[in-house]
Amino acid sequence: MDRAKELVLKLVDRSLSDAEFAELQEIMRSDAELRAYYHRTIEIDQALEKMSLSELDATVPAARPTGGNGTLLWRNVGWLAAAIAIALLVLSQRQQSFDVVLKSSEQADWRGASLMVGERLGSRMMQLKNGKIELAFPTSTAVVIQAPAFFQVVADDTLVVAQGAVTVTHSGTPGSFSLETPTGTLRDLGTKFGVSIGSSNSESFVLTHVFDGQVAFENSSVEEEVIFGDGDYVEIRGVGENRPVTLLSDDPNAYLIPLTPPGDSGPAERRNLALHKPVESSGFWSNHKTELFPPSNVNDGRLDDTGVPRDWSFWLLPEKSTGWVMIDLEAVELISSIDIQNTHNRWYDDRAAKDFRIETSIDGDAFSPLIDGELAVPSKHETIPFETFEFDPVRARYVKLYIDTYKQSGGGINEIRIYE
Amino acid sequence: MRCYIAKILSNAPATDDVLQEANKVLWAKRDEWQQDTPFLKWAYRVCFFQAKAYLRDRSRERLVFDEDLVELLATDEVEYSDTDLQRALAACLAKASDTARELLVRRYVEGDSVKSLAERLALSPNALSQKLRRYRYQLQVCIENQTS
Numbered sequence: 064m065d066r067a068k069e070l071v072l073k074l075v076d077r078s079l080s081d082a083e084f085a086e087l088q089e090i091m092r093s094d095a096e097l098r099a100y101y102h103r104t105i106e107i108d109q110a111l112e113k114m115s116l117s118e119l120d121a122t123v124p125a126a127r128p129t130g131g132n133g134t135l136l137w138r139n140v141g142w143l144a145a146a147i148a149i150a151l152l153v154l155s156q157r158q159q160s161f162d163v164v165l166k167s168s169e170q171a172d173w174r175g176a177s178l179m180v181g182e183r184l185g186s187r188m189m190q191l192k193n194g195k196i197e198l199a200f201p202t203s204t205a206v207v208i209q210a211p212a213f214f215q216v217v218a219d220d221t222l223v224v225a226q227g228a229v230t231v232t233h234s235g236t237p238g239s240f241s242l243e244t245p246t247g248t249l250r251d252l253g254t255k256f257g258v259s260i261g262s263s264n265s266e267s268f269v270l271t272h273v274f275d276g277q278v279a280f281e282n283s284s285v286e287e288e289v290i291f292g293d294g295d296y297v298e299i300r301g302v303g304e305n306r307p308v309t310l311l312s313d314d315p316n317a318y319l320i321p322l323t324p325p326g327d328s329g330p331a332e333r334r335n336l337a338l339h340k341p342v343e344s345s346g347f348w349s350n351h352k353t354e355l356f357p358p359s360n361v362n363d364g365r366l367d368d369t370g371v372p373r374d375w376s377f378w379l380l381p382e383k384s385t386g387w388v389m390i391d392l393e394a395v396e397l398i399s400s401i402d403i404q405n406t407h408n409r410w411y412d413d414r415a416a417k418d419f420r421i422e423t424s425i426d427g428d429a430f431s432p433l434i435d436g437e438l439a440v441p442s443k444h445e446t447i448p449f450e451t452f453e454f455d456p457v458r459a460r461y462v463k464l465y466i467d468t469y470k471q472s473g474g475g476i477n478e479i480r481i482y483e
Numbered sequence: 484m485r486c487y488i489a490k491i492l493s494n495a496p497a498t499d500d501v502l503q504e505a506n507k508v509l510w511a512k513r514d515e516w517q518q519d520t521p522f523l524k525w526a527y528r529v530c531f532f533q534a535k536a537y538l539r540d541r542s543r544e545r546l547v548f549d550e551d552l553v554e555l556l557a558t559d560e561v562e563y564s565d566t567d568l569q570r571a572l573a574a575c576l577a578k579a580s581d582t583a584r585e586l587l588v589r590r591y592v593e594g595d596s597v598k599s600l601a602e603r604l605a606l607s608p609n610a611l612s613q614k615l616r617r618y619r620y621q622l623q624v625c626i627e628n629q630t631s
Contacts, residue, residue, distance in 0.1 A: 072616045075494045077546060084546050092552055095559075102490060103562045107623055109486040110568050111591035171581060179585050181604050334578065 067094070071101050075108050160185050162201040163216045169325035170194035170335065170364075172210070188215040191227070193338060193364035197324045198222070203235030204251065206242075207322040210364055217243070228259045228369040230322040238279075244269045246301035246308050247282030252290075254278060257319035261371030265302070268371040272296040272319040282308050296410075298372075316372055318410030320446055336398065337362045337390050337462070337481040345386035348379035348473060358388045361479050367447055368409045368477060377406040379414055379475035380466060389463040390479060395425055399456040402449045402480040403464075405438045408472075412443040415470040421452075423459035430463060440470050447477060456483075484530050490556055491534040493546050505533040531557050567630050575625035583618040590615055 070087040073079045079087065091098050163184045171178075172193035178184065184198070191210040198206045202220045212227025223243040233240050237253035244260055245267035254276025260269050271278065273291045280289040280299070284307045291297055296317040301308035311317070344358035354372070356379035365376035380386045392398075401421065408414040420435035434452050441447050462481055466474035484505065489498045508529050516525050538547055548556065563571075576584055589595045601611040 068620070069616070072620060074546065076612055076616065077494060077496075078612060079546060081545060088549060088552055092555070098556065098559055099562060101556075102559055103627070104619075104623065105490045105494060106486055106561070106563050106568060107572065107619070107626060108494065108591075109489055110565075110572050111587065112594075114569075114572065114592050168581070177585055177588075179582070179589075179604060181606075183603065 067097050068100060071097070071104050074101075075104050161216050161219050163219060164199050166197045166199040166205070167325040168194060168196040171196055172364075184216045186215065186217060188213060188225075195322065195325045195366075200240060202233070202239045204231060204233045204240040205324070206231050207324055209322055209366065209369060224258070224260055226260055226262070228257070228319075228322060228365075228367070230257045231255065243304070244299075245304065246299045247280055247285075247304050250279040250281065250288075252277040252279055254293075255321065256291075257321055259317075259319060259369050259371055261374050263373060266300050267302065268316075269299040269301075270296075270314075270317040270319060270371060271299060272317055274321055280310075284308065315410035318443065319369070320367055320443075322367060322369075323446055333482050335364075335480045335482065336392050336396050337479055338364055340393055341391040342388060343391075344378065344380075344388040346381045346384070348381050348475075356475065361388055361476050362390055364478070366404055366478050368406055375409075377408075377475055377477040379406070379408065380469070380473045382473055383469075384473065385465070385467055385469070386474070387463055387465045388476065388479075389461055390481070391427075392460050392462065392481065395458050395460045396481075397456050397483055398423075398459055398462070398481050400451060400453045400482040401434070401462070402451050402478075402482075403438060404447055404449045404477040404479075405440065406475040406477045407441055407443050407445075407447065407470075408475065410443055413471045414473045414475050415440045416466045416474040416476055417470060418466075418468040420465050420467065422463045422465070423457055424461040424463070425458060427461050430461070431457075433457065433459075433462075449478075449480075484526060487527055488530050488534050491531065491548070491553055492537065493548055495546070497537060501533050501537050502530070504537075505530045508533060563626075563630060568626070571626040571629035572622075574629055575622050578625060579618070579622065583621065586611075586615060587618055587622065 067087070067090050070079065070083055073083065074087060091101065160183050165178045165180055165182050165184065168180055170193060171191060174190040174192050176187055176189060178189065191208060191212045193210045195207065195209045198208065200206065200219065206222060207230045208214060209228040213225040214227060215223040217223055220239055221241045221243060225245060229242065231240070231242060231251055232255045233251040233253060238250055240251040242249045242258065244258065245262065246269045249258065249271065255274045256278050257272045257274060258269060260267070262268065271291060273293055273295045275293060277293070278291045280291060283305045289310065296313065296319065298311040298314035298317040299308050300311070340362060342358045342362060347357050349355045356375060356377060358378045360376055360378045363376065368377055370376045378388060405415050416438050417440060418437050421433045422430040423433050424430040434454055436452065438450060439448060464476065464479065485498060485502050488501050488505070492498050492501065509526055516522065535553065538553065541547055576587070589600055590597070597608050597611055601608045604611065
């Protein structure tokens with residue numbers, strides 16, 4: 064940025080010194096181009112200030128209800144709703160603030176209120192639509208949360224999680240940190256544990272895996288707290304923290320891998336062109352009534368074989384078959400890098416992609432080879448790495464990944480990210 | 484009209500006050516508007532005189548443009564159409580990095596002050612202002628590319 068433009072930006076901020084202002088005035092008198100830049104700067108500044116949060120939300124691709132022509136009655140109801148919303152907003156802004164800090168984030172996509180790294184959390188419920196974050200609690204507890212997640216800090220030592228995958232690492236006083244879930248409270252007794260929380264129409268699932276140490280589980284319907292020990296993995300099913308729960312020990316669904324903390328800010332600065340774009344595949348595995356592994360899982364932002372029964376983060380091909388998955392970027396884009404995260408089908412450890420190749424197309428008919436290779440096949444005890452494949456930039460709208468060989472029962476992919 | 488006044492007042496906080504005064508004048512003099520003159524042109528002229536009156540009263544204050552420069556700025560053309568600008572702004576915000584987008588939204592859309600935002604992020608106000616200027620510059624480059 065040249066000095067004159069910098070002075071313009073400082074003027075718009077009203078942070079110029081008198082000498083700088085005199086210098087800028089002098090240049091602006093004779094430089095029509097700089098005056099044009101000044102006009103554009105003010106116009107953008109005013110447009111930004113004028114922009115409403117709802118308009119801003121519209122910049123994020125999402126299904127939005129369409130509005131029709133309202134009647135007078137509905138307009139009045141609208142005003143009433145707006146007044147109530149403003150009152151609620153004022154009340155909600157009086158929320159409590161805690162010594163809990165957002166330590167890091169990776170491709171975080173918030174809905175409603177948002178957080179920045181280094182910022183302290185208030186008591187409002189947060190929605191993390193995509194990405195991964197790490198919270199630091201004053202109890203010497205680090206909590207990694209992976210989207211999609213709803214969570215709320217309710218005290219300096221207590222986190223409520225309604226949905227999402229979480230890894231808690233607690234090195235403070237045993238018993239000084241609690242995680243409240245839809246089925247009860249998990250109290251950390253000096254340990255590291257993972258939880259994956261979700262719900263069906265009829266019940267909630269809290270998959271809990273203790274990686275190290277011990278965790279106490281409390282639910283008011285259980286007379287004594289239950290202690291989960293080192294290496295235990297348990298599926299907890301129930302309909303509320305005060306209602307009876309079912310504990311399924313050694314349930315394969317509950318075998319989790321610790322979430323790694325968010326990476327550095329590098330990848331977060333890049334936009335994943337594949338995220339939530341339309342996907343199709345040659346097929347996907349399901350056992351008809353209970354579990355589905357559809358292709359839309361390959362670009363849903365969920366990683367690491369996480370999820371809960373009936374809602375997992377990865378795509379699987381039909382039993383013992385090769386096949387493909389294709390992402391439609393919805394526009395021709397210049398792409399130069401693809402990240403792939405394999406799967407190991409959770410505890411089962413029986414499915415993964417091995418040899419793969421990727422082809423691209425602009426029109427969806429004619430495809431050209433782009434890259435091929437072999438993916439690492441991690442075991443169930445290992446974190447699944449992202450493998451990055453870089454190439455000379457190509458223009459593409461359709462990106463098609465073929466799985467040509469697979470491990471044991473079939474192939475699959477956790478996530479595909481595509482970048483400019 | 485607010486934007487027009489902001490340009491003449493170098494984005495001074497009094498922009499809204501002057502706009503309010505201009506609105507009052509427009510209402511009081513509504514009978515003087517001749518329908519063969521475009522309304523906006525007439526309204527801008529009223530805004531210009533209101534802004535000039537404000538500057539005349541505060542000519543000794545800081546960051547007030549000299550009269551000759553005010554005249555030049557008032558006759559320059561508007562750079563962007565509202566629609567083009569809104570569309571480009573939305574597209575560029577969507578493309579911006581998470582950090583830049585968050586910070587710009589906090590500061591401008593949600594209206595957080597630099598001081599309170601800096602406190603929450605454990606930054607000095609000066610460091611935060613510099614970051615904001617850098618992100619705004621990037622946003623501006625993007626918008627210029629979109630609209631050119």
